[in-house]
Amino acid sequence: MEYLKIMLLSMVPFTELRGAIPIGIAMDLNPIGVYIVSVIGSTIVSVPLVLTFRHILHFLKTKQIFAKLVIKIDKKVNSGIKRLKNVSIVGIILFIGIPLPTTGTWTASAVASILKMRIKDTLLGALLGNMLSGIIVSAISLHLI
Structure with a gap:
């Protein structure tokens, strides 16, 4: 049951994985188990988030006050989409990976x-x-770094 709490903490925007791991380790849970459930929780939340943010962007396009801004962003993204696609996965990895x-x-x-x-x-x-x-947060929480 404690691991489920850690998984749920890793899904919340204020704690995410960076807060869930130190909390789990402070609760004297197995650090490997804490790492695994935190990674799973923080990762599976990404799919519904992407879909939700896409709907929000679509909704903002329909509102006159935000339409110009969203259309401008779309034009910028579409103009450099081929370059962005090649580095986007690496960018996401580094963006999330550096805590x-x-x-x-x-x-x-x-x-x-x-x-x-x-x-x-x-x-x-x-x-x-x-x-x-x-890995980085676990190492810091276990005083290895």
């Missing part, structure tokens, strides 16, 4: 929505990024 404030799955999912990344590419980038971030 800094506001660089988690929630923000990366918003970026992936704006860049119109495929769901499977976003999921792969989120998984690998969360694995990297989880």
